[in-house]
Structure formats: structure tokens, C-alpha cells
Amino acid sequence: MSMAELTQEIRTILNESHRTLVVSHVDPDGDAIGTQLAFGHYLRDIGKEVLIVRDSIISSKYLFLPEVDSIIEIESLNNQNDFDVAVVLECPTPDRMGAVAQLISPNTRIINIDHHPANILEAEVSWVDTSLSSVGEMTFEFFQSVGYTICPEVATQLYTAILTDTGRFRYSCTGPRTLEIAGELVRSGADPREICDHVYFEMTPELVQLTGELLHDLEYRNDGRICFMTLTRDHLARTGVDPSDTEGLIDYTLYPRGVEIGALLRDIEPQLTKISLRSRPGIDVAVIAARFGGGGHVNAAGCHVELPIEAAKDKIIQLLQEARESQV
Numbered sequence: 001m002s003m004a005e006l007t008q009e010i011r012t013i014l015n016e017s018h019r020t021l022v023v024s025h026v027d028p029d030g031d032a033i034g035t036q037l038a039f040g041h042y043l044r045d046i047g048k049e050v051l052i053v054r055d056s057i058i059s060s061k062y063l064f065l066p067e068v069d070s071i072i073e074i075e076s077l078n079n080q081n082d083f084d085v086a087v088v089l090e091c092p093t094p095d096r097m098g099a100v101a102q103l104i105s106p107n108t109r110i111i112n113i114d115h116h117p118a119n120i121l122e123a124e125v126s127w128v129d130t131s132l133s134s135v136g137e138m139t140f141e142f143f144q145s146v147g148y149t150i151c152p153e154v155a156t157q158l159y160t161a162i163l164t165d166t167g168r169f170r171y172s173c174t175g176p177r178t179l180e181i182a183g184e185l186v187r188s189g190a191d192p193r194e195i196c197d198h199v200y201f202e203m204t205p206e207l208v209q210l211t212g213e214l215l216h217d218l219e220y221r222n223d224g225r226i227c228f229m230t231l232t233r234d235h236l237a238r239t240g241v242d243p244s245d246t247e248g249l250i251d252y253t254l255y256p257r258g259v260e261i262g263a264l265l266r267d268i269e270p271q272l273t274k275i276s277l278r279s280r281p282g283i284d285v286a287v288i289a290a291r292f293g294g295g296g297h298v299n300a301a302g303c304h305v306e307l308p309i310e311a312a313k314d315k316i317i318q319l320l321q322e323a324r325e326s327q328v
């Protein structure tokens with residue numbers, strides 16, 4: 001089906017809806033939060049009852065977003081499941097929704113909108129396009145196809161989604177259309193300077209301090225082609241930094257010249273390590289994450305391993321080396 005057909009099908013289901021749930025993934029990023037808010041705004045504008053629900057804390061850098069308080073924490077709902085439609089954003093698998101998945105009943109019509117590869121979510125309509133930079137970009141295309149006029153609030157939400165998911169218009173998924181859309185959003189009231197400052201230039205002094213420590217302790221392997229950053233529970237306890245505010249730290253692993261693959265390892269529990277991966281163009285880290293049941297994009301992926309942090313490091317070194325040897 002073409003984009004035009006898919007967006008019209010989505011429009012039809014939303015027009016028929018009475019009570020819509022808008023969901024995205026756990027540990028939400030700018031794309032997840034921005035598009036949830038934008039869809040919520042749209043649905044309210046067309047006169048629909050809508051609930052935007054989350055399962056995780058929202059990073060403080062996104063609290064500037066217009067209407068961010070309209071995202072309800074799952075705990076404050078009493079297992080309601082009378083939603084006739086669910087808009088599921090950025091969830092390649094049902095478990096990415098976290099506990100919010102429980103709000104979806106067998107009678108709920110699911111609209112699946114995503115740009116991740118290997119999306120296997122079962123839905124009445126699935127619009128999955130891995131060529132697009134972000135669900136923010138897809139949401140803009142949807143709004144345009146239904147003739148919805150974007151207000152400054154929605155422009156800010158979608159600009160934030162696209163800005164963050166493209167790594168500030170840097171990743172290779174940033175196409176001419178992405179930049180045209182960004183331009184349209186600025187025309188509709190998004191302020192590039194203000195949004196960029198909120199997301200990237202308002203770190204707490206504690207986070208800046210922690211970043212300094214982690215940069216000091218970066219580890220290099222394979223002649224400097226692999227870079228590891230290690231974030232422990234001790235770091236967080238000592239500095240008082242909330243885990244939800246550590247999303248951008250991984251980016252620093254690709255700052256050093258010569259590094260091709262960067263990894264951030266965090267010990268969620270003594271026996272459970274979260275691994276985030278980043279790579280230069282031409283190196284696929286999604287396949288590595290998939291080996292551990294994780295996923296993501298070619299140059300940005302993640303997974304959890306049931307190993308202590310040091311053992312997880314050894315395992316990932318071995319897999320990164322194998323991947324390097326087969327790809328480079």
C-alpha cells in the first residue's frame with residue numbers, strides 16, 4: 001500500500017474511534033514523546049476522547065514540551081481497557097509498550113506506525129517505513145495527507161521528535177524531505193534555537209559532572225576502533241542523576257577520532273546489563289543487538305544481557321569483533 005492509502009486508512013479508523021489510546025515505548029525518547037503528544041493533540045482537535053499513556057519516567061529535558069502533562073502514568077489508571085482504537089508509535093514488538101500493552105483488549109483496533117526494522121506488531125493497519133528518519137516525520141506526513149493545520153504546539157512536538165531521532169539532522173536517515181518538513185515546522189511555529197537548547201544545552205550540573213567522569217574513564221579496544229563507556233548504579237547514586245537523563249551519554253562514544261563502534265554499558269541489576277550501541281555508517285549494530293533479543297536501527301541499537309557488567313563487556317567485545325571482521 002502507498003503512503004497515501006495507508007494514511008487514509010488510518011484516518012478512517014481514527015474518525016470511527018470513540019476512545020483512543022496513544023502509546024509509545026518504554027524509556028521514551030524525543031520521537032516517542034513528541035509524536036504521542038502530537039497525535040493526542042490531533043485527536044482532541046477532531047473531537048475524540050484520547051488518553052496518552054506512558055510506562056516510564058520522562059527525561060527532564062523533554063518536560064518543556066507543550067502539553068507534556070497530558071501524558072498519563074500507567075499506575076494512575078485502573079486497568080481500563082475500553083479503548084476501541086490504539087495508536088501504537090515506535091513499538092516493533094508488543095513488549096516495547098511495557099505495561100501499557102495491558103490496556104489493549106482483543107477488541108481494540110490497532111494502528112501501528114513505526115520506522116524500525118523488524119516490526120512484527122500485529123495490527124489492523126501497519127505503516128512501517130524504515131526509510132523515514134522518525135515517527136515524527138511520518139506523523140507530519142499523516143497530518144499533511146489529512147489536511148490538518150499544524151499549530152505552534154504540534155510544530156514544537158514534531159520538530160523535537162525529528163531533531164532528536166536524526167541526532168540533530170546528522171544521521172544518514174536525514175533526507176531532503178526531512179529538512180523540508182523541519183522547515184515547514186519552523187514555519188508553523190517551532191523555534192529551532194529554543195528546542196535545541198532545551199534538549200541539549202540544559203544539562204544539570206550533576207549530569208555535566210558525571211559526563212566528565214565517564215569521559216575520563218572511556219575504554220578503547222581494537223586499536224581505538226571500539227569505545228566503551230561504563231555507567232554504574234554507583235555513578236548514579238553518587239551524583240544523584242536520574243537514569244532517564246542519561247539518554248544522550250552514548251553519543252560521546254563516537255566523538256573520538258577513529259572510533260567506529262561505541263557502546264554504553266549500564267548495570268540495571270547486578271546480573272542485568274543494558275547495552276546501547278552506536279556505529280559509523282557501514283557498520284550494522286542492530287544485528288549485534290538482535291543477538292541478545294534487542295533491536296534498533298543500523299547505526300543505533302540496544303539490548304539487555306543477563307550478565308554482570310564486566311562479563312557483558314567481554315561478550316560484547318567478542319560480538320563486536322566478529323561483526324567488525326564480517327563487515328569491515
Ligand SMILES: [Mn+2]
Nearest residue numbers: 031134135165
Ligand atoms: Mn524513532
